[in-house]
Amino acid sequence: MDYIKEQKNFKLYLKTFLKYKYKKVSKNCIQYSIDNKDHKFQIINIHNNIESLDLKNNKFGNNILHLIFLNNDNIIHDKPNKNIYYLNNDNFKDKLFNILPKYKEYCDEQIIDLESLKGKDLAEEQKDPNSNFNQSVKKISMKLANHNLTVTWFILSLLVFFPIFMFFAGFFLSGSAVFNIIQVSLQAINRDFLVAGHQWWRIWTFIYSFGIINLVFFGYFLYVMLKYSELILKKWQILLTIFLGLPLLSILFSFATPNITISGPIAILCLLYGQVIKQTYYTNDLRGYVVRSRTILAPIFLVLFPLFTNNYFSYLIIIISTFIGWSFAIVYNNNWKKFEIEQIIPVFTFSACIFIPIILYSINKFVPPVNTYFVSILQYYYNNKLISGNFVNNIFHNYYNLSNFSNYFIF
Numbered sequence: 001m002d003y004i005k006e007q008k009n010f011k012l013y014l015k016t017f018l019k020y021k022y023k024k025v026s027k028n029c030i031q032y033s034i035d036n037k038d039h040k041f042q043i044i045n046i047h048n049n050i051e052s053l054d055l056k057n058n059k060f061g062n063n064i065l066h067l068i069f070l071n072n073d074n075i076i077h078d079k080p081n082k083n084i085y086y087l088n089n090d091n092f093k094d095k096l097f098n099i100l101p102k103y104k105e106y107c108d109e110q111i112i113d114l115e116s117l118k119g120k121d122l123a124e125e126q127k128d129p130n131s132n133f134n135q136s137v138k139k140i141s142m143k144l145a146n147h148n149l150t151v152t153w154f155i156l157s158l159l160v161f162f163p164i165f166m167f168f169a170g171f172f173l174s175g176s177a178v179f180n181i182i183q184v185s186l187q188a189i190n191r192d193f194l195v196a197g198h199q200w201w202r203i204w205t206f207i208y209s210f211g212i213i214n215l216v217f218f219g220y221f222l223y224v225m226l227k228y229s230e231l232i233l234k235k236w237q238i239l240l241t242i243f244l245g246l247p248l249l250s251i252l253f254s255f256a257t258p259n260i261t262i263s264g265p266i267a268i269l270c271l272l273y274g275q276v277i278k279q280t281y282y283t284n285d286l287r288g289y290v291v292r293s294r295t296i297l298a299p300i301f302l303v304l305f306p307l308f309t310n311n312y313f314s315y316l317i318i319i320i321s322t323f324i325g326w327s328f329a330i331v332y333n334n335n336w337k338k339f340e341i342e343q344i345i346p347v348f349t350f351s352a353c354i355f356i357p358i359i360l361y362s363i364n365k366f367v368p369p370v371n372t373y374f375v376s377i378l379q380y381y382y383n384n385k386l387i388s389g390n391f392v393n394n395i396f397h398n399y400y401n402l403s404n405f406s407n408y409f410i411f
Contacts, residue, residue, distance in 0.1 A: 006092050006093060007069060007092075010096065010103065011046075013103055014032055014044070024337070028047060028048040029045060029046065029047050029048070030045070030046050031043060031044070031045050031046075032044040032045075032046070041063055041064065041065040041083070041100075042063040042064070043063065043064045043065065044065045044067065045064070045065065045066045045067065046067050046069065047066065047067065047068045047069065048069055064083060065083045065085075065099065066083060066084045066085065067085055067087060067096075068084070068085070068086045068087065069087055069088075070086055070087060070088040071088075085099060148230075149226070149227055149230055150230075150235065151226065151230050151235045151238050151239060152223065152226040152227050152230055155222070155226055155242070155268075156219070156222065156223060156226065159207065159208065159219075159222065159265060159268070160215055160218075160219040160222065160223075163208060163209060163210050163215055164212070164215055166179055166182065166183060166210055167210050167211075167212055167215070180380075181380075181384060181386070183208075183210050184377055184380055185199070186201075186202070186205040186206075186208045187205065187206060187208045187209065187210065187263050187264075188202070188206055188261050188262070188263035188373065189202040189203065189206035189250050189253075189254055189261065189262060189263070190254055190258060190259075190260065190261040190262070190371060190373070190374060191254045191255055191258035191368060191371075192258070192368070192371045192374040192399075193254075193374060193377075194251070194254055195361075195399065196374070196395045196399040197374065197377075197378075197395075202250070203246060203247040203250045203251060204243075204246050204247065204250075206246075206250050206262060206263050206264075206267075207246065207263075207264065207265045207266075207267055207268050208263075208265070209263070209264050209265055214264065214265070217301070217305075218264075218265045218266070218269065221269055221297070221298050221301055222265060222268065222269055222272075224294065224295055224297070224298060225269055225272040225273055225276065225295060225298055226238070226272060228276060228291045228294055228295050229272050229275060229276055231287070231291060232276065232279045232280065232287070232288070232291055233275060233276075233279065233329075233332070234332075237275075237328070237332050238272070238275075240328070241271055241272075241275060241325060241328040242268060242271060242272075244328075245271045245321070245324050245325060245328060246267060246268065246271070248324060248350065248353040248354070249267055249271075249317070249320065249321050249324060249353070250262070250267075251353070251357050252320070252352070252353045252356060252357055253317070253320075254357070255356065255357035255360040255361055256356055256357070256360065257313075258368040258371075259368050259369060259371065260313060261371070261373050261374075262317060264314075266302070266305065266314060266317060266318065266321075267317055267321045268321075269298065269302065270302065270317070270318050270321035270322040270325060271321050271322070271324060271325040271328075272325060273295070273298055273299065273302070273322055273325060274321070274322040274323060274324065274325020274326040274327075274328075274329065275325045275326070275328060275329045276291060276295060277292075277322075277326070278325075278326045278329035278330065278333075279291075279329055279333075280292050302318050306318075323349060324349060324353070326345070327345055327346035327349040327350065328346070330342055330343065330345055330346050331346050370400055370402070370405075370408055372408075375408050375409060378392060378395070378409065379409060379410065382409075382411075389411060392409060392411075396408070396409065
C-alpha cells in the first residue's frame with residue numbers, strides 16, 4: 001500500500017472507529033476531536049506540511065497529538081514531549097503503530113485489499129475457510145457480536161416487543177376494547193387522519209403492525225438492519241433518521257396519494273437500509289464488506305414482499321424511503337462548508353418532502369373521495385364513545401362536503 005493510501009486508511013480509521021468531530025483549523029491542518037475517554041489522545045491534529053505547525057498558535061498537551069504528513073523523505077526528529085511526530089513514506093506505519101496501538105489492530109484486520117480482490121480471486125478466497133480473507137472476516141464478525149446495541153434493543157422494544165404483547169393481550173382479553181382501540185389508533189395513516197381526524201401522532205406510529213407473521217419477518221430484518229446500522233453509524237444518527245425520516249415520508253404520501261392508506265414497518269426498514277448501503281457501497285473497508293454481506297437478505301426481502309402480498313404500491317414506499325435514508329447518510333458524511341455535487345441529493349429530497357404536501361394542502365378545492373378505512377375507524381371510535389356525533393358531522397359536512405352520509409356512517 002503506497003503512502004497516499006496509507007494516509008487515507010488512517011483517516012478511515014478515525015472516521016470508522018472513533019467518535020469524533022473535525023474542523024479545518026487552517027488550509028493545511030485538520031483537527032479531530034475524539035469523543036472517547038478511553039482513547040489516549042482527545043485531539044489529533046493532522047498537518048499537511050511543517051509550516052502549518054505553528055508552535056505559538058497550536059495547543060499542546062499530553063492528550064493532544066500532532067501528526068505532520070511529509071511529502072519527502074527528509075528525516076526530522078520528533079518532539080515526544082510535545083507529542084509532535086513527523087511521518088513520511090518510510091516510517092508512516094511503524095510510527096503510527098507505536099503511537100496508536102489500536103491502529104495496528106485495525107490494520108491487522110485490513111490485511112485484505114478488497115480493491116485488488118475481484119471476480120475469481122475473491123471467489124477463491126471466499127471458498128477457502130482458512131484463507132486470510134475469511135480469517136479476517138471472522139475476526140471482525142467476532143468483534144461485531146460484542147458491540148453495544150442500545151439503540152437496536154430500544155427500537156425493537158417499541159416496534160416488535162410491544163406489538164407482540166398487544167397481540168397476545170388482545171387475544172386473551174378479547175372482551176376488553178382497550179387493546180383494540182390502541183391498535184387502531186396507531187397503525188396506518190392517510191390524509192384524512194391528519195387533516196380531518198387531527199391524529200398527528202400517526203406520522204410516526206403508522207409503521208406499527210400487530211399481525212404476528214409480519215412481526216416475525218419484519219422483526220428479524222429490523223434487528224439485522226439496526227444491528228449493523230449501529231456498527232457503522234453513530235447512535236444519534238440512527239435515531240435522528242428515524243425521528244425525522246418517518247414524518248417526511250408519511251406526510252408526503254398522505255398528501256400526494258390521499259386515497260391510499262399506508263401502514264407497516266417496511267418504511268423504517270428501508271430508511272435504515274438506505275443509510276447502510278450509502279455508508280458501505282463505495283468503500284473497500286473490510287468492515288463495510290462484512291456489513292454488506294450480513295444485510296444482503298434485506299433488499300431481497302423488500303423486493304419479494306410486495307409480490308407475495310400483491311401490494312405493488314409498496315414498491316414506491318420502498319424506493320422513496322430508501323432514498324430518504326440515503327440522503328440522511330449524505331448529510332452526516334459531507335463537509336457542508338465545502339460544496340460537493342452529492343449535496344444536491346438531500347437538499348432536493350427534503351425540499352420535495354416538505355413543499356409537495358404544502359402545495360397540495362393549499363389547494364382548497366381538493367377534497368378526496370370518502371376513505372372507507374378512515375370512516376370505519378370513525379365508526380369504531382363513535383361506537384366506543386371516543387368521539388361525539390358533532391365531530392362526525394363536522395367531518396362529513398365540512399371536509400367531505402356531504403350533506404347526506406347515511407350510506408357511510410350509522411349513528
